[in-house]
Amino acid sequence: MQNPAPRVFDVASGALRTFTDADLEGDEGAREPIDSVEVYEMIRRIRDPEHPVSLEQLKVVDAGLVAVDDAASRVRVSFTPTVSHCNMATLIGLSIRVKLLRCLPRRFKTDIYLTPGSHSTEEEVNKQLNDKERIAAAMENANLLGVVNKCISDTD
Amino acid sequence: MLYDTLECIATLEGHKERVWNVAWSHDGTVLSSCGGDRSIRLWSRGAGGAWASACVLPEAHARTVRRVAWHPTRHVFAAAGFDAITSIWERNDISAEYENVAQIEGHENEVKCAAWNRSGELLATCSRDKSVWVWAAAEDMRDFECLGVLQGHMQDVKCVLFNPREDTLFSCSYDDTVRQWAHVDDEWAEVGKLEGHASTVWDASFDASGNRLATGGDDKNLIFWKRVEGTNEWKMLQKVEGAHTRPVFSVSWSKSHGLIATGCGDDSIRLFVETRDGEEVSFKQGLIVEKAHNADVNCVAWNPRVPSMLASCGDDNVVKIWQLR
Numbered sequence: 435m436q437n438p439a440p441r442v443f444d445v446a447s448g449a450l451r452t453f454t455d456a457d458l459e460g461d462e463g464a465r466e467p468i469d470s471v472e473v474y475e476m477i478r479r480i481r482d483p484e485h486p487v488s489l490e491q492l493k494v495v496d497a498g499l500v501a502v503d504d505a506a507s508r509v510r511v512s513f514t515p516t517v518s519h520c521n522m523a524t525l526i527g528l529s530i531r532v533k534l535l536r537c538l539p540r541r542f543k544t545d546i547y548l549t550p551g552s553h554s555t556e557e558e559v560n561k562q563l564n565d566k567e568r569i570a571a572a573m574e575n576a577n578l579l580g581v582v583n584k585c586i587s588d589t590d
Numbered sequence: 591m592l593y594d595t596l597e598c599i600a601t602l603e604g605h606k607e608r609v610w611n612v613a614w615s616h617d618g619t620v621l622s623s624c625g626g627d628r629s630i631r632l633w634s635r636g637a638g639g640a641w642a643s644a645c646v647l648p649e650a651h652a653r654t655v656r657r658v659a660w661h662p663t664r665h666v667f668a669a670a671g672f673d674a675i676t677s678i679w680e681r682n683d684i685s686a687e688y689e690n691v692a693q694i695e696g697h698e699n700e701v702k703c704a705a706w707n708r709s710g711e712l713l714a715t716c717s718r719d720k721s722v723w724v725w726a727a728a729e730d731m732r733d734f735e736c737l738g739v740l741q742g743h744m745q746d747v748k749c750v751l752f753n754p755r756e757d758t759l760f761s762c763s764y765d766d767t768v769r770q771w772a773h774v775d776d777e778w779a780e781v782g783k784l785e786g787h788a789s790t791v792w793d794a795s796f797d798a799s800g801n802r803l804a805t806g807g808d809d810k811n812l813i814f815w816k817r818v819e820g821t822n823e824w825k826m827l828q829k830v831e832g833a834h835t836r837p838v839f840s841v842s843w844s845k846s847h848g849l850i851a852t853g854c855g856d857d858s859i860r861l862f863v864e865t866r867d868g869e870e871v872s873f874k875q876g877l878i879v880e881k882a883h884n885a886d887v888n889c890v891a892w893n894p895r896v897p898s899m900l901a902s903c904g905d906d907n908v909v910k911i912w913q914l915r
Contacts, residue, residue, distance in 0.1 A: 574653045
């Protein structure tokens with residue numbers, strides 16, 4: 435276990451904002467604008483691979499570290515592992531990437547990074563998380579996909 | 591070459607997932623496409639002249655089919671699969687269907703690219719296992735003998751290609767370098783390293799002379815390299831920075847008119863043109879097709895026989911054919 439006793443923070447239990455039916459359904463084919471609150475809502479309940487708590491409760495993800503440029507269809511998410519040598523960092527990043535791939539409209543391009551200075555092999559993890567060929571290959575690995583699915587199931 | 595636009599003349603649908611690669615047969619009559627749905631699709635002109643599906647090879651591999659490489663003189667192609675296998679397909683001249691005639695094993699994991707040398711007697715493959723393998727093809731394409739396992743790259747090898755004029759081999763990697771390999775003293779060995787990209791090198795393409803190379807990288811740069819005459823040494827000629835706003839996934843240098851096409855993660859296709867000012871040679875962006883696809887453009891490929899024709903594919907599951915006008 436990388437961090438046997440991480441600090442767990444109190445978080446809001448409900449949605450951060452009430453979405454109207456129009457937000458959630460929209461017109462078929464219409465361009466639905468997305469903001470950082472919505473993107474944060476998609477990832478905050480992702481479970482930590484090692485603890486029965488959410489990434490939000492561990493402050494691995496933070497609303498302030500989600501940037502959205504709706505016009506350009508770009509999303510940037512930074513995350514902060516609880517310990518700087520955490521070898522779960524890639525798995526956490528992969529879970530965030532897969533969750534966003536499944537939830538965001540397809541027009542979005544997503545970049546995922548470690549918070550600068552938060553990890554001993556920051557550059558290596560960042561490169562891996564943003565190589566779409568490696569991500570595609572990883573998602574064809576049944577074991578890895580199973581672990582990722584466990585982290586992101588029932589987190590909507 | 592004079593042109594005003596790149597016009598889309600066909601949008602080919604059928605793939606159910608991301609299309610990674612498009613490639614033309616040596617005679618320019620068949621276009622292959624492959625991708626995340628594990629199939630290989632072949633497209634050609636129907637009786638009325640319209641591009642249409644000619645053949646679907648479903649479940650060609652057990653995992654993603656990353657690239658297809660056509661033999662330089664025959665209706666034979668090699669397909670590189672994430673299932674660690676390189677499969678060889680040959681057209682049956684009686685049924686006109688493509689049959690899987692050989693399965694090449696050896697790599698530990700994902701095969702990312704395959705390439706033939708100019709005579710079609712050698713095949714190179716590369717993988718996430720960091721190695722490049724060189725194979726000798728039997729005349730009947732049923733048997734492939736390994737001539738060398740080339741170690742040197744520190745990370746995944748994304749792409750391999752032979753020089754169009756001689757049997758030197760180039761490989762591009764996640765380790766940010768391009769390496770050059772040649773058959774020296776009876777074995778394949780590394781003879782040079784091209785350093786200049788700041789991140790993964792995704793793809794490369796030679797000009798017709800084999801003396802210049804263009805490479806595209808995750809650093810969003812397109813780099814032109816020139817061989818130092820009479821040597822194996824390559825020097826950077828020009829780094830095109832600021833043109834692409836996302837990774838450059840594909841480069842195709844036309845062997846006939848010399849235009850360089852790129853496929854980019856910003857959904858655009860760009861054409862670069864060589865300009866001369868006295869002795870000074872430089873490459874400038876000549877045309878951009880924004881939103882060429884509704885997602886990343888993964889591959890662009892000039893038709894070897896119809897110089898004005900370009901094929902492309904993307905993360906939108908679509909293959910397109912373009913005409914320069």
